[in-house]
Amino acid sequence: MTETIELALKALETQLNQPLETALEACARCGICAEACHYYRAEPKVEHIPAFRAEQLRSIHRYEHDFLSRLFPVWTRSKKLDEATLANLTEIAFSQCTLCRRCTVNCPLGVDTPLMMRAIRGMASTTGTAPEILVMLADAAIEKGKDPSFYKEMFLAQIREMEEQLRDITGDQDAEIPVDKQGARILYVPLAGAHTILPPAIVFNTAKEDWTLSIFEASNYGVFLADMDRAKQVAKRIVDEANRLGVGEIVISECGHAYSSYRWDVPNWFPGEFNFKVRSLIEVIADHIADGRIKVDPTVIPEAVTYHDSCNLARNGGLIEEPRFVLDRITTDFREMTPNKAEALCCGGGGGLVALAEYDELRIAAGKPKADQIKNTGARVVVAACENCRLQIGELNEHYDLNVSITALTDLVVRAMRLPKPLTGGEGEDLFEGERALATKD
Amino acid sequence: MLIYQLIALAGLIAGLFGICLRYAATRLRSLPADRSPSKGDIPRGIKYAFTAGMMPWAKESTRIHRIAYLRGIGLHVGVFVAIGVVIISPFWESLPALLSRALFWVLMLGALLGAAGGIMRLLEHTLRGLSLPDDHFAVWLTTIFIATAGLALSNEAFMIPMYIVSAITFVYIPLGKIRHCLYFFFSRIFFGKFFGRRAVFPHPQRAK
Numbered sequence: 001m002t003e004t005i006e007l008a009l010k011a012l013e014t015q016l017n018q019p020l021e022t023a024l025e026a027c028a029r030c031g032i033c034a035e036a037c038h039y040y041r042a043e044p045k046v047e048h049i050p051a052f053r054a055e056q057l058r059s060i061h062r063y064e065h066d067f068l069s070r071l072f073p074v075w076t077r078s079k080k081l082d083e084a085t086l087a088n089l090t091e092i093a094f095s096q097c098t099l100c101r102r103c104t105v106n107c108p109l110g111v112d113t114p115l116m117m118r119a120i121r122g123m124a125s126t127t128g129t130a131p132e133i134l135v136m137l138a139d140a141a142i143e144k145g146k147d148p149s150f151y152k153e154m155f156l157a158q159i160r161e162m163e164e165q166l167r168d169i170t171g172d173q174d175a176e177i178p179v180d181k182q183g184a185r186i187l188y189v190p191l192a193g194a195h196t197i198l199p200p201a202i203v204f205n206t207a208k209e210d211w212t213l214s215i216f217e218a219s220n221y222g223v224f225l226a227d228m229d230r231a232k233q234v235a236k237r238i239v240d241e242a243n244r245l246g247v248g249e250i251v252i253s254e255c256g257h258a259y260s261s262y263r264w265d266v267p268n269w270f271p272g273e274f275n276f277k278v279r280s281l282i283e284v285i286a287d288h289i290a291d292g293r294i295k296v297d298p299t300v301i302p303e304a305v306t307y308h309d310s311c312n313l314a315r316n317g318g319l320i321e322e323p324r325f326v327l328d329r330i331t332t333d334f335r336e337m338t339p340n341k342a343e344a345l346c347c348g349g350g351g352g353l354v355a356l357a358e359y360d361e362l363r364i365a366a367g368k369p370k371a372d373q374i375k376n377t378g379a380r381v382v383v384a385a386c387e388n389c390r391l392q393i394g395e396l397n398e399h400y401d402l403n404v405s406i407t408a409l410t411d412l413v414v415r416a417m418r419l420p421k422p423l424t425g426g427e428g429e430d431l432f433e434g435e436r437a438l439a440t441k442d
Numbered sequence: 443m444l445i446y447q448l449i450a451l452a453g454l455i456a457g458l459f460g461i462c463l464r465y466a467a468t469r470l471r472s473l474p475a476d477r478s479p480s481k482g483d484i485p486r487g488i489k490y491a492f493t494a495g496m497m498p499w500a501k502e503s504t505r506i507h508r509i510a511y512l513r514g515i516g517l518h519v520g521v522f523v524a525i526g527v528v529i530i531s532p533f534w535e536s537l538p539a540l541l542s543r544a545l546f547w548v549l550m551l552g553a554l555l556g557a558a559g560g561i562m563r564l565l566e567h568t569l570r571g572l573s574l575p576d577d578h579f580a581v582w583l584t585t586i587f588i589a590t591a592g593l594a595l596s597n598e599a600f601m602i603p604m605y606i607v608s609a610i611t612f613v614y615i616p617l618g619k620i621r622h623c624l625y626f627f628f629s630r631i632f633f634g635k636f637f638g639r640r641a642v643f644p645h646p647q648r649a650k
Binding site: 109265321 | 618
């Protein structure tokens with residue numbers, strides 16, 4: 001057994017807890033999960049059935065842990081892990097599964113196939129066989145956390161410039177984008193890009209919110225890698241910042257995996273309980289609209305609008321009605337996709353897939369069911385509250401000639417706020433040089 | 443007959459022992475703590491996972507594959523009824539005739555649906571691609587188990603085959619694919635905990 005294989009098996013063993021063992025043992029191979037997967041819908045073949053994918057790891061697990069399988073491997077098609085099998089597993093976990101959990105919801109037994117795909121990703125990360133780009137992105141974020149002063153000055157200079165824009169758009173000369181504000185109620189964590197700072201800043205200033213901007217971005221590529229060490233280091237930057245500033249809550253930008261991980265997973269990675277809540281920007285906006293702290297006019301948006309449920313926000317995050325509450329108040333012609341909410345189809349961009357250029361063709365092909373869904377609504381505007389979904393739907397738009405515009409929910413809210421000046425130009429400026437460029441493969 | 447009854451009993455004890463070992467082994471694994479504040483209701487999530495969430499209309503997959511799902515339900519009902527029928531076999535004579543007849547038909551239907559499932563596994567391209575030798579064996583073994591239990595209810599000549607097949611089935615439960623009967627419960631509990639905590643299932647219609 002080579003060192004790599006030994007490491008991989010050790011990584012599997014380390015991750016083998018009750019839920020993972022259950023997922024590995026429970027499948028009856030009934031195949032009912034097939035159509036739940038967008039890869040299968042786009043190209044119906046056995047290899048695209050979630051159960052088949054999971055079976056590749058199960059065969060290894062059975063060989064290691066099952067008496068009958070060790071004795072008669074042919075009977076359960078069990079096999080000893082080797083380099084070629086590990087490479088195949090890695091390929092499957094990073095290119096053919098977006099960890100959307102649609103198969104889990106549709107499985108009569110509730111088998112958590114994404115948990116197994118995560119286990120494979122964890123094995124790949126441990127053995128150094130995971131996609132290099134994801135490792136680089138995670139490491140870049142970790143380095144930034146070690147010495148933020150290196151880029152902070154430049155970041156602050158860009159924020160001051162953005163404040164000018166903010167004042168111009170809102171007509172409020174006192175409007176500001178506070179950074180490092182001690183004791184603020186909200187620590188807002190953006191993504192890599194001014195487009196995730198300016199629109200929320202408009203909302204926060206209009207609502208007279210007590211907030212401060214994080215100097216870090218919400219993305220956590222360690223999560224995509226299922227590399228707990230890296231994921232913790234990336235998350236720790238923001239947890240430490242929140243503790244240092246003594247904020248009441250962390251508010252995560254419109255980002256599926258960041259929200260899902262900070263809301264549901266990160267609290268388990270650190271000892272003790274957090275002194276702050278974790279919420280999505282969407283929840284805060286919904287509250288501000290409900291409380292009348294921001295006024296919106298739905299007649300500003302006469303176009304037919306549809307909403308794409310990010311898997312990490314809806315099915316895996318529980319944010320289902322909040323975006324709809326907001327859309328209900330800012331649009332006049334809202335059209336649901338079918339299916340939607342917890343049953344929504346994955347766009348194909350999740351799980352870090354949009355950052356992996358080598359799988360572009362497969363990713364765009366797997367996005368076909370989502371493209372068809374969008375087309376069927378007849379909507380001209382697609383709202384997606386997740387950056388990776390927006391990137392993916394943007395590419396689907398071009399590839400499948402959807403002729404739609406894709407927007408973040410906050411941008412649409414700002415449009416409905418009837419500000420003195422519209423939100424145009426310059427919002428896409430990159431504040432986190434390098435990372436976004438890598439993520440979008442420009 | 444007693445010897446065959448003892449063989450079946452030995453099989454049942456061995457099967458139960460194996461399942462208990464599997465249960466203990468899984469329970470010895472760590473259970474990850476979840477300290478994130480719950481948005482929903484975990485007990486309701488678990489309840490949903492075992493009740494409304496199992497209905498044929500609850501999932502897109504079972505709406506698409508309604509017949510396959512009902513076929514599976516029929517087979518599983520047959521298996522559980524057959525286990526009960528075999529266990530109480532020494533007391534069959536005291537069963538009311540109507541109940542005995544009803545059990546016979548339930549078992550025959552279960553066996554028929556099991557056979558249909560076994561044939562589909564052989565004929566349907568995707569299902570065949572997914573299936574292991576273990577899967578084929580398990581579906582036919584349980585089908586024969588149900589069938590012999592049903593036939594023995596109406597004809598004493600099937601008593602010995604029933605006990606022999608029962609013993610094989612019971613022993614095979616923890617060894618092969620049939621052990622998913624244990625992990626079904628783990629899986630649905632984890633499903634209910636995960637989605638219940640997040641208020642995804644059951645889902646409140648309006649959050650605000």
